[in-house]
Amino acid sequence: MKQFKAESKRLLDLMIHSIYTHKEIFLRELISNASDAIDKLYYKTLQDGDTGLSRDDFEIRITADKENRTLTIEDNGCGMTKEELENNLGTIAKSGSLDFKKNNEKSDNIDIIGQFGVGFYAAFMVSSKVVVESKAYGSDEAWKWESSGVEGYTVDSCEKEGRGTKITLYLLPENSEEESYDQYLDGFTIKRLVKKYSDYIRYPIKMELQKSRMKEKPADAPKDAEPEYETYTELETLNSMVPIWRKNKNEVTNEEYEQFYRDKFFDYEKPLKIIRSSTEGTATYDALLFIPSHASYDYYSKSYEKGLQLYSNGVLIMDKCADLLPDCFSFVQGLVDSQDLSLNISREMLQHDRQLKLIEGRLEKKIKEELQNMLKNDRENYEKFFKAFGLQLKYGVYANFGQQKELLQDLLMFWSSKEKKMVTLEEYVSRMKEDQKYIYYASGDSVAKVDLLPQTEALKDRDYEILYLTEGVDEFALKILAKYNDKEFKSVSDNDLGLETEEEKETAKKLVEENKDLLNTMKDDLGDEVKQVIVSQKLKSHPVCLSTDGALSIEMEKVLNSMPGEEKGNVKAQRVLELNANHPVFTKLQELYKEDPEKLKQYSKLLYNQALLIEGVPISDPVAFSNAICDLMV
DSSP states (O other), X not given: OBOOOHHHHHHHHHIIIIIOSOTTHHHHHHHHHHHHHHHHHHHHHHHHTOTTOXXXXXXXXXXXXXXXXXXXXXXXXXXXXXHHHHHHHHSTTOOHHHHHHHHTTTOSSOOOSOOSSOGGGGGGGTEEEEEEEEEOTTOSOEEEEEEOSTTOEEEEEEOOSSSEEEXXXXXXXXXXXXXXXXXXXOHHHHHHHHHHHSTTOSSOEEEEEEEEEEOOOOTTSOTTOOOOEEEEEEEEEOOOOSOGGGSOGGGSOHHHHHHHHHHHHTOSSOOSEEEEEEEOSSSOEEEEEEEOSSOOTTTTXXXXXXXXXXXXXXXXXXXXXXXXXXXXXXXXXXEEEOTTSOTTOOHHHHTTOHHXXXXXXXXXXXXXXXXXXXXXXXXXXXXXXXXXXXXHHHHHHHGGGGTTHHHHGGGOEEEETTTSSEEEHHHHHHTOXXXXXXXXXXXXXXXHHHHTOGGGHHHHHTTOOEEEEOSTTHHHHHHHHOEETTEEEEETTBSOOSOOOHHHHHHHHHHHHHTHHHHHHHHHHHGGGOSEEEEOSSOSSOSEEEEESSSOOHHXXXXXXXXXXXXXXXXXXXXXXXXOTTSHHHHHHHHHHHHOHHHXXXXXXXXXXXHHHHHTOOOSOHHHHHHHHHHHHO
């Protein structure tokens, strides 16, 4: 028996126990090696001008022997000589595929899947012994390589009909506590694994499957006789061979894409958008992406796992490759197929692969471009998309200190006070009045409630458009954006809306001076509840409202206090109580300041609680508020 080198022993142990996450991967690796062997022979015959072989002459055959607990994968490709068996299988990580590719670098036609030479050893994850019988193309000799793992291997001559390689796996004993190895002898399990990982191998993968059919009733059988069934075996091709994303666009209908999406990604509705992208150069890949029409039930939960299916030359590497999508586009479903990625790279290594970063960057731009096209040319479907995934775009703006804000800002939509529908920031800015300084917005629980806010009156009187923000992340996202087209965002609850003329400012200043003692007294009556009490410049018909001084608004305060954690309920904006000097209530306050300071204190708290209720903020003492109203009525 020949021994593996010491380094190879350690690598083999690592292969079996660490590199691959799922043991079922072994079948993908062996099928890919078989495909490589056929590719090599097909390419060689083309180079030699041998027209005796065509693609139709090649196949991969899988055979399961339940009685002897063996699984066989056989191909009629190039096969291996004794020397090649020793070099390729006796030295772990010595790749015949890689050598072949290096020796034929000038050809654009060669397309080899495996390059690292470690995939074959995945067979030992499920096998106690592996036997490889091979006859090289054009040779009369066949050779058998046999190994039971790290102990070593033997190479002997053998008898074999026809060229190619036959790999026989002697499966490990059944151990239900760890892994069911008998499942790899079940025809339907093998078919499922082929469809999952190797469906688009370009050569037919065939297997005899056991099936059943109803027997034909004898002519003299009673009419109500129970039907009888018989079992039979049928050679079936398990794989599709041609991926839909590699077909010419004019060969595939929208209906076929939609059915592929439903079947592959388990959606009951067709996608809103189908995106095909192919690039060559520093990052060569084919991508087939889908924008879903609705969010899945778990999309906005921690259990949701983003990612695209990742293929290497039609062979599935990962079912969810998160590195191909930024978080802001995590709703995208689909796949990427790249010949620049090796099949035998582990999940951990893939996360740092430079090619993935290049592909992700290009996909990010492509997705944005397609969404903008939908926004421009298919508004109805874009609004449907935004209803499902707009929240994710807003989170994307806010996340990571606004790293993605330039990417996403043109995709955002908000309800417009004037248009009575969703509008983009670009549309808002295009309608701004000449004298308008800011992009105004108002926040609340719903469009109906926001529309009733007293703070919106002054803006509406000037016929200014207001964006209504109704989701918790909205205002945080706008704070991160800060500006759009050099126009700053301004909350209707801000202390200064920039509306007053110089004359109005002088009048306001005079009013404040005249009522300074009243305002200071009310501030003292309310204590730490407010930072100050002022005469409002934004109120028209309402007596009172709240504004804030500083970056934290009342709506942001509500959102932060609703979150779990030690600080829950302790976040507080710097509140400012604004009074309408033209309202009869203000006249009453002036009278009470002179005649009944105690009642002024009661009215101050009453007005403050009223302002809180308008903002949707719970009051600290509802009983006292109720009693104050009753006292007022009496």
